[in-house]
Amino acid sequence: MNSKPIYVLIPAYNEEKTVGEVINGLKQLDLNLKIIMVDDGSRDKTAERAREAGATVVRHVVNLGQWGALRTAFTVSLLNHAEIVVTLDGDGQHSPKDLPSLVQPLLRNEADFVIGSRFMNITKPDMHTYRYLGIKFFNKILRLNNGLELSDCTSGYKAYRASLVARLLPRLRENQYGALEAIIQASKLGARICERPITSIPSEKTTKGTLRYAYNLLRTIFQLVIH
Amino acid sequence: MKGIQVLGILVMVYLVIHTLLQYRRGNYGLRRAFVWLALWLLIGVLFAFPPLVELVLPVLAMQDVMLATLVLGLVVVYVVVYHTYQQVARVERKLTELVQNMAIHDYVKEASNPRKEDE
Numbered sequence: 001m002n003s004k005p006i007y008v009l010i011p012a013y014n015e016e017k018t019v020g021e022v023i024n025g026l027k028q029l030d031l032n033l034k035i036i037m038v039d040d041g042s043r044d045k046t047a048e049r050a051r052e053a054g055a056t057v058v059r060h061v062v063n064l065g066q067w068g069a070l071r072t073a074f075t076v077s078l079l080n081h082a083e084i085v086v087t088l089d090g091d092g093q094h095s096p097k098d099l100p101s102l103v104q105p106l107l108r109n110e111a112d113f114v115i116g117s118r119f120m121n122i123t124k125p126d127m128h129t130y131r132y133l134g135i136k137f138f139n140k141i142l143r144l145n146n147g148l149e150l151s152d153c154t155s156g157y158k159a160y161r162a163s164l165v166a167r168l169l170p171r172l173r174e175n176q177y178g179a180l181e182a183i184i185q186a187s188k189l190g191a192r193i194c195e196r197p198i199t200s201i202p203s204e205k206t207t208k209g210t211l212r213y214a215y216n217l218l219r220t221i222f223q224l225v226i227h
Numbered sequence: 228m229k230g231i232q233v234l235g236i237l238v239m240v241y242l243v244i245h246t247l248l249q250y251r252r253g254n255y256g257l258r259r260a261f262v263w264l265a266l267w268l269l270i271g272v273l274f275a276f277p278p279l280v281e282l283v284l285p286v287l288a289m290q291d292v293m294l295a296t297l298v299l300g301l302v303v304v305y306v307v308v309y310h311t312y313q314q315v316a317r318v319e320r321k322l323t324e325l326v327q328n329m330a331i332h333d334y335v336k337e338a339s340n341p342r343k344e345d346e
Contacts, residue, residue: 038330056334058330058331058333058334059330059333060326060327060329060330061326061329061330062322062326064323064326064327068323068326068327071327072327072330072331075327075331076331076334079331079335175319175323
């Protein structure tokens with residue numbers, strides 16, 4: 001495995017119940033990891049739980065949104081001269097056990113950007129049908145707009161080459177709905193993008209799959225098209 | 228004078244007083260207060276003397292005073308909404324930058340001077 005640390009970035013907002021477990025799960029992996037948790041203005045003890053579990057905590061004084069927190073985390077990882085960066089949610093829906101397979105394409109220099117897909121190699125996804133159809137719809141838009149063949153474009157479990165993150169960061173604008181923006185901008189930068197299968201435990205808290213989420217993803221695509 | 232004219236003039240008087248108060252409290256600068264006052268006074272005068280709209284009818288290539296008023300009003304609303312959208316987006320960008328810079332500043336400071344319990 002790579003001797004340089006892999007930076008694991010966790011944006012979290014009011015995740016005191018799950019964030020410690022996520023960090024402990026990561027620490028059990030036989031990998032050189034640096035875990036950075038961005039507490040995105042939580043009103044509970046998310047930061048304390050993360051610090052107790054051994055993560056480096058960076059705090060936003062107010063809530064910006066998942067991608068606002070991720071942009072801060074990206075900057076911190078670049079300040080630390082990271083080479084590989086992984087992002088995952090703090091609500092426990094992503095399994096730390098999938099991390100090694102997610103970073104493999106980067107370590108083998110086969111890709112610059114790896115998306116953890118919940119739908120590869122499965123026939124029946126564990127989520128509401130309307131949400132699954134929504135994700136398929138956005139996959140299709142990315143195929144038509146950018147020629148990308150993806151099965152799970154809204155996944156939050158991703159691995160990036162840090163050199164790509166450095167070029168990507170100035171192009172990211174969204175604070176909350178940045179999933180598609182990151183993929184589209186990475187594609188425009190000529191990044192090699194691929195997917196790896198991951199397991200996912202559905203989170204009750206997620207707002208993904210709501211009409212508002214779908215509207216904002218469409219808005220993001222529209223803004224990128226007119227820019 | 229019709230009821231709608233009286234209502235329009237009263238609303239404009241309220242907005243003029245509100246703008247003057249904002250200026251007096253220092254919330255508006257002279258330029259901003261002047262722009263808003265000019266707009267309210269202009270709309271107030273048009274409410275008081277609707278035939279004045281007829282002066283711009285040939286320019287707009289319209290015949291109906293009511294329709295011309297509505298179109299002009301909509302144009303003003305579009306401009307104000309667009310301006311407000313830009314301002315909100317600018318403030319949001321600034322706020323995001325500020326929050327992120329504060330977080331990174333604190334992180335760098337803490338990384339260079341680690342807490343005792345972390346040592």
